[in-house]
Amino acid sequence: MAQAHSVFDEFLERARGVTTESANKDRVALDAMKWAIARLHPAVYGDRQELHVSGGLKLESPLAQAPEWLKALLPGGAPVEVGGTSVPPLLAAVVGK
Numbered sequence: 001m002a003q004a005h006s007v008f009d010e011f012l013e014r015a016r017g018v019t020t021e022s023a024n025k026d027r028v029a030l031d032a033m034k035w036a037i038a039r040l041h042p043a044v045y046g047d048r049q050e051l052h053v054s055g056g057l058k059l060e061s062p063l064a065q066a067p068e069w070l071k072a073l074l075p076g077g078a079p080v081e082v083g084g085t086s087v088p089p090l091l092a093a094v095v096g097k
Contacts, residue, residue, distance in 0.1 A: 004041035007033060 011033045018026045037045045 004037050004045060007037050007040065008045065011037065 011030060014026060014033070015030060018030075034045075038047055042048065
């Protein structure tokens with residue numbers, strides 16, 4: 001942990017000394033230092049965020065709320081009577097039951 005803090009102090013010193021001439025070289029060095037600091041002490045300097053959620057979630061099939069005509073359009077739906085003839089659900093939708 002002490003090593004991470006000392007690297008972080010070095011990081012801040014280097015960041016304060018960046019000039020327009022050294023910007024690209026310093027950016028690469030600072031990115032490497034950020035990576036090392038995050039690995040040395042991830043609880044403080046890490047970039048991972050955790051979210052803990054508690055409570056319940058009730059999942060219900062969307063078909064429970066669907067109207068009957070929509071259920072009939074689904075594959076495996078019951079045949080539909082159109083003009084006295086039993087036809088597959090998709091055909092019934094086309095002919096306009």
